[in-house]
Amino acid sequence: MRDKVTDEELAKAVASGDGRAFSALLERHYDRIYRLAYGVLGAKADAEDVTQDVCLGLAQKLRGFQGQSRLTTWLHRVVINAARDHIRRSTTRAKTAAQWGEDEINRHAIACEDAAAQDWLQAAMAALSPSLRETVALILGQDCTQGEAAEVLGVSEGTIAWRMSEVKKALATLAAQEMSE
Amino acid sequence: MTDDLDKLRDALQSPPAPDAARRASVMAAAQENFDATQEFATPARPTKDRPHSAGRIWTRMFDMVSNAISRPVLMAGSSLAVLMIAAVVITPMVTKDDLVVHDSSLVGIHNMVTPGTGRERAATDAELAPLAMEPAPAPSDAIAAKRVRQQSEMMEARPAATGNALTTLNQQDTRLMRLDTDNAIAIDDRFPTFEKSGLSVTAETPVSTFSVDVDTTSYALWRMSVLDGYPLPPEAIRVEEMINYFDYAYPAPGSTEVPFTTSVAVTQTPWNPGTRLMQIGIHGYDVAPQDRPPMGLVFLIDTSGSMNDPKKLPLLKKSFSLLLGTLRDEDTVAIVTYAGSAGTVLEPTQAADEAAILGALDRLGAGGSTAGQAGLQQAYGLAETMVEAGQSARVILATDGDFNVGISDPDALRDYVATKRETGVSLSVLGFGRGNYTDTIMQALAQNGNGVAAYIDTLAEAQKVLVEEVTGSLMTIASDVKIQVEFNPAQISEYRLIGYETRALNREDFNDDRVDAGDIGAGHSVTAIYEVTPAGSEAELVDPLRYGTAPDTASDEWAFVKLRYKQPGADESQLIETPVTAGTNGIAPDVVNFATAVAGAARLIRGEDLGDWSLSDAATLAASAQGADPFGHRGEFLRLVRLAAAQSEN
Numbered sequence: 001m002r003d004k005v006t007d008e009e010l011a012k013a014v015a016s017g018d019g020r021a022f023s024a025l026l027e028r029h030y031d032r033i034y035r036l037a038y039g040v041l042g043a044k045a046d047a048e049d050v051t052q053d054v055c056l057g058l059a060q061k062l063r064g065f066q067g068q069s070r071l072t073t074w075l076h077r078v079v080i081n082a083a084r085d086h087i088r089r090s091t092t093r094a095k096t097a098a099q100w101g102e103d104e105i106n107r108h109a110i111a112c113e114d115a116a117a118q119d120w121l122q123a124a125m126a127a128l129s130p131s132l133r134e135t136v137a138l139i140l141g142q143d144c145t146q147g148e149a150a151e152v153l154g155v156s157e158g159t160i161a162w163r164m165s166e167v168k169k170a171l172a173t174l175a176a177q178e179m180s181e
Numbered sequence: 182m183t184d185d186l187d188k189l190r191d192a193l194q195s196p197p198a199p200d201a202a203r204r205a206s207v208m209a210a211a212q213e214n215f216d217a218t219q220e221f222a223t224p225a226r227p228t229k230d231r232p233h234s235a236g237r238i239w240t241r242m243f244d245m246v247s248n249a250i251s252r253p254v255l256m257a258g259s260s261l262a263v264l265m266i267a268a269v270v271i272t273p274m275v276t277k278d279d280l281v282v283h284d285s286s287l288v289g290i291h292n293m294v295t296p297g298t299g300r301e302r303a304a305t306d307a308e309l310a311p312l313a314m315e316p317a318p319a320p321s322d323a324i325a326a327k328r329v330r331q332q333s334e335m336m337e338a339r340p341a342a343t344g345n346a347l348t349t350l351n352q353q354d355t356r357l358m359r360l361d362t363d364n365a366i367a368i369d370d371r372f373p374t375f376e377k378s379g380l381s382v383t384a385e386t387p388v389s390t391f392s393v394d395v396d397t398t399s400y401a402l403w404r405m406s407v408l409d410g411y412p413l414p415p416e417a418i419r420v421e422e423m424i425n426y427f428d429y430a431y432p433a434p435g436s437t438e439v440p441f442t443t444s445v446a447v448t449q450t451p452w453n454p455g456t457r458l459m460q461i462g463i464h465g466y467d468v469a470p471q472d473r474p475p476m477g478l479v480f481l482i483d484t485s486g487s488m489n490d491p492k493k494l495p496l497l498k499k500s501f502s503l504l505l506g507t508l509r510d511e512d513t514v515a516i517v518t519y520a521g522s523a524g525t526v527l528e529p530t531q532a533a534d535e536a537a538i539l540g541a542l543d544r545l546g547a548g549g550s551t552a553g554q555a556g557l558q559q560a561y562g563l564a565e566t567m568v569e570a571g572q573s574a575r576v577i578l579a580t581d582g583d584f585n586v587g588i589s590d591p592d593a594l595r596d597y598v599a600t601k602r603e604t605g606v607s608l609s610v611l612g613f614g615r616g617n618y619t620d621t622i623m624q625a626l627a628q629n630g631n632g633v634a635a636y637i638d639t640l641a642e643a644q645k646v647l648v649e650e651v652t653g654s655l656m657t658i659a660s661d662v663k664i665q666v667e668f669n670p671a672q673i674s675e676y677r678l679i680g681y682e683t684r685a686l687n688r689e690d691f692n693d694d695r696v697d698a699g700d701i702g703a704g705h706s707v708t709a710i711y712e713v714t715p716a717g718s719e720a721e722l723v724d725p726l727r728y729g730t731a732p733d734t735a736s737d738e739w740a741f742v743k744l745r746y747k748q749p750g751a752d753e754s755q756l757i758e759t760p761v762t763a764g765t766n767g768i769a770p771d772v773v774n775f776a777t778a779v780a781g782a783a784r785l786i787r788g789e790d791l792g793d794w795s796l797s798d799a800a801t802l803a804a805s806a807q808g809a810d811p812f813g814h815r816g817e818f819l820r821l822v823r824l825a826a827a828q829s830e831n
Contacts, residue, residue: 014215019212019215019216022211022212022215023208023212026208026211026212027208030199030204030207030208031199034196034199034204035193035194035196038193038196038197039193039196044196044197044199044200047196047199048199048200048203051199051207052203052207055207055208055210055211056207056210056211056214057214058211058214058215059211059214059215059217059218060214060218063218085414088412088414089412089414120188120192121189121192121193124185124188124189124192136189136193137193140186140189140190140193140194141190141193141194154790167186167189168185168186171185171186171189172185174185175185
């Protein structure tokens with residue numbers, strides 16, 4: 001955090017109607033929201049859409065934040081839910097799994113400074129199921145602990161640990177494929 | 182391997198940078214939303230003027246909002262006029278209370294579509310009109326999503342005032358999409374606490390009160406979603422509407438003096454060995470078709486361009502010809518259409534003259550935009566002549582929801598329907614077609630018009646609503662039906678009402694005859710299921726209070742069920758009371774098991790966690806409880822659940 005005020009204090013100030021606190025909170029978390037949405041969805045445009053949805057709904061939704069969990073945990077959950085809705089609306093899950101980042105490849109691969117790394121990311125993420133993508137987006141993308149990720153996704157820590165081992169397996173398979181090509 | 186994880190971490194932590202301009206405009210719009218919530222925040226209202234069971238989705242938003250600290254009311258004076266237009270596009274007729282919530286979401290919609298610009302706000306009726314002229318098949322969600330994106334990209338280039346129908350169409354999609362998004366987010370707000378808020382601790386809140394609901398829309402929507410494979414937000418599933426789709430053959434009342442029977446049964450919960458299910462079934466007396474008084478029906482048929490779809494006008498025509506077959510010769514039928522201008526297609530005609538009626542139906546064609554209000558007025562005019570002729574009259578509105586031209590004041594229209602109800606003309610609403618986002622209006626209109634809202638997706642559904650249940654749909658036998666259950670804390674430590682979230686009433690509203698509630702038609706049955714936790718069960722989720730009030734252990738009753746209703750037209754309510762014990766077993770096992778299967782499946786479909794219990798288990802339970810199933814509805818449910826189970830495994 002850049003200053004001493006915690007997220008939770010900011011949220012309290014927002015609840016009491018402090019517009020500057022709200023603006024500070026947005027400023028502080030916009031990129032986090034976008035990054036998580038990107039991790040789950042894999043396309044800049046989709047991630048920006050979801051970020052927009054989350055931000056515009058935030059004023060109302062913050063009223064439901066009771067402070068039982070950390071604000072970031074709560075926010076992660078909001079983003080994950082919004083991203084799931086986005087996926088549900090845009091296509092079936094099966095299709096999304098196949099298309100992770102497809103738009104992104106087309107639009108940004110050329111412009112991307114590190115096209116190879118992005119290609120690898122596309123391939124890696126496409127190899128993961130939606131629940132695994134959510135898990136890595138939280139654990140790796142947001143540096144969440146397994147406990148936090150478990151709370152956000154509403155599953156047990158054991159499940160998160162298992163999913164991470166599945167991720168490692170999937171990456172190993174991918175690496176093996178690359179070797180053989 | 183760890184290297185791969187690190188690589189993935191680096192990639193995920195440095196995604197392509199978000200667009201700076203969009204970031205700024207989103208943040209500005211979000212801030213605007215925040216300011217709006219602050220400026221107009223008002224304390225929660227008393228329940229009495231809550232929109233009774235109107236606009237379900239919006240009611241949910243309402244619930245979500247009212248659970249929070251205070252109720253944001255976002256109707257900003259300066260943008261009111263424009264917001265009303267948007268409200269007309271999406272939900273032309275809403276109650277005043279609904280409108281408040283709509284507008285709060287529409288502020289978001291506008292901002293979302295054009296953050297930081299005022300262009301969208303310049304949209305006018307004229308600009309929106311072309312929409313209705315274009316046949317507008319529901320775009321696939323993927324296409325719609327792309328359009329949203331294109332829309333935001335086109336924003337800068339698009340001229341401020343455009344007459345381009347395609348662009349306008351995109352805007353419409355965008356709005357609908359966004360509306361949906363907003364809605365979905367709002368409901369997800371409950372995600373972390375939904376289970377808990379559904380659970381009540383008997384020692385704290387021993388009394389549960391709700392209004393009955395005989396609508397079945399959710400079931401038809403779900404069926405369409407399973408069969409067509411298009412996604413349905415889980416929030417669209419109202420568990421009670423799934424359960425109440427089926428006829429459970431509860432015992433019929435002996436006389437019309439007490440118009441209901443109340444049946445209760447307690448059974449084991451299939452998904453939780455520590456809890457029990459308490460099923461309450463209410464059955465209204467049935468009226469044989471030959472015993473019902475002669476009736477006047479005015480079909481008010483939407484023939485706007487958007488109805489030009491095999492699942493709309495053609496299905497509607499077939500449905501009404503089915504209905505004709507169930508009418509008595511003395512009944513009269515009239516037809517009014519509305520599209521562009523409203524017109525009477527068939528003057529009141531005796532049902533015996535089938536050829537004339539079928540001929541008029543046959544000649545209907547879709548085209549033009551929708552002049553709903555004028556159509557409604559003409560239909561009511563005809564219905565009133567029927568009332569003068571001594572018949573009870575009902576307007577049956579059939580539409581895909583494009584009730585969007587010519588309505589300047591939704592509030593006045595709502596009142597109009599309610600006033601006409603007083604003169605003896607009631608209103609039922611039949612929804613047709615896919616991508617119908619106006620469930621809200623249909624419900625609100627039917628509720629205000631003392632009628633039933635149903636959704637017709639197939640001819641089989643038309644058969645069910647218009648033939649099998651015709652007397653129930655056309656003849657109300659009791660109004661303002663409320664149920665209150667008091668649990669005995671000595672026996673039951675926790676309980677959860679499955680479904681009816683949008684129908685909750687305050688405890689004190691039960692005895693308050695001024696508080697409106699749902700109506701029941703002839704032969705209708707209503708089923709409510711509580712999941713209860715016997716005191717001391719391992720399934721208790723909340724620890725007992727150390728200093729709690731000592732419960733009265735003298736009674737072995739589990740609960741006391743009270744039902745209030747009014748005879749049609751009466752102002753004072755009547756009371757029916759039924760005690761429940763652990764051994765209460767007044768419903769046939771097949772009926773209980775089937776209702777349980779539907780309730781469990783509905784909870785799974787809307788994303789609730791029932792432990793190891795899956796849709797396959799629901800299918801097994803439903804298969805074991807098919808009963809006689811004369812119309813095949815239970816069999817259809819079984820097939821759909823199996824299909825849904827297979828889909829969810831993929």
